[in-house]
Amino acid sequence: MTRQIIVGNWKMNGTSRDSQALVEALLAGLPATVPDIVTCPPFTQLALLADKLKGSPIALGAQDCHKDVSGAHTGDISPAMLTDLGVSYVILGHSERRQEHGELDETVREKAVAATKAGLTPIVCIGETEDQRESGEHFDTLGWQIKGSLPDNFSGILAYEPIWAIGTGRAATEDEIAETMKFLREELVRQFGEAGKTVRILYGGSVNAKNAASILSIADVAGALVGGASLNAEAFLSIIGAASAA
Numbered sequence: 001m002t003r004q005i006i007v008g009n010w011k012m013n014g015t016s017r018d019s020q021a022l023v024e025a026l027l028a029g030l031p032a033t034v035p036d037i038v039t040c041p042p043f044t045q046l047a048l049l050a051d052k053l054k055g056s057p058i059a060l061g062a063q064d065c066h067k068d069v070s071g072a073h074t075g076d077i078s079p080a081m082l083t084d085l086g087v088s089y090v091i092l093g094h095s096e097r098r099q100e101h102g103e104l105d106e107t108v109r110e111k112a113v114a115a116t117k118a119g120l121t122p123i124v125c126i127g128e129t130e131d132q133r134e135s136g137e138h139f140d141t142l143g144w145q146i147k148g149s150l151p152d153n154f155s156g157i158l159a160y161e162p163i164w165a166i167g168t169g170r171a172a173t174e175d176e177i178a179e180t181m182k183f184l185r186e187e188l189v190r191q192f193g194e195a196g197k198t199v200r201i202l203y204g205g206s207v208n209a210k211n212a213a214s215i216l217s218i219a220d221v222a223g224a225l226v227g228g229a230s231l232n233a234e235a236f237l238s239i240i241g242a243a244s245a246a
């Protein structure tokens with residue numbers, strides 16, 4: 001069975017004090033057997049948390065990176081700057097970046113190449129809008145996003161996040177997730193051959209302490225990308241517990 005991975009995306013939340021309190025509560029409450037755990041605070045908290053999490057089972061992730069190593073890119077952070085801080089994962093192509101910053105599949109792919117080269121594990125996000133699902137275009141959309149966003153020889157993690165399920169409290173149903181996972185796996189194998197069989201696929205979108213166990217037990221779901229519930233230690237620990245048991 002594939003080892004589960006639980007990724008907490010804090011998005012644009014948290015002061016230094018909040019972040020310290022949250023990781024201290026997480027570290028104090030971790031079960032004896034843990035899945036892979038990644039916490040992705042804002043850039044401003046990475047150095048602080050790198051220190052706090054050193055030697056712990058919680059790895060550090062960033063929420064984005066640039067595609068270049070260095071240069072005239074005001075306000076951006078390169079993959080090498082992240083590894084320099086002890087970061088091991090990076091979320092790329094989140095729908096909030098695609099929507100708010102006009103990020104295209106091609107940019108996501110370039111970032112994934114750069115991140116991998118620097119030694120980071122990219123977590124590439126894809127997902128359809130509500131309109132695309134209702135009009136039955138969701139599989140086409142996801143197929144194109146895989147084709148456009150994942151580089152050749154992709155060795156990272158794929159996160160399926162239906163946009164309509166993010167932050168709405170309305171997670172996709174088990175049937176919807178199961179059907180989509182099957183499609184994504186077939187598509188990965190179609191595009192990458194044997195290598196497509198080993199890419200871990202996460203589900204994201206309103207995962208919480210109550211629904212985590214059933215979502216994580218769906219075939220081929222290798223973990224969860226958690227937004228809101230990752231800001232609450234108790235909720236995030238319950239999700240971690242559900243992954244340990246899955």
Ligand SMILES: O=C[C@H](O)COP(=O)(O)O
Nearest residue numbers: 009166167205206227228
């Ligand atoms: O990156 C996380 C996702 O956008 C899910 O967010 P959510 O758990 O608040 O729905």
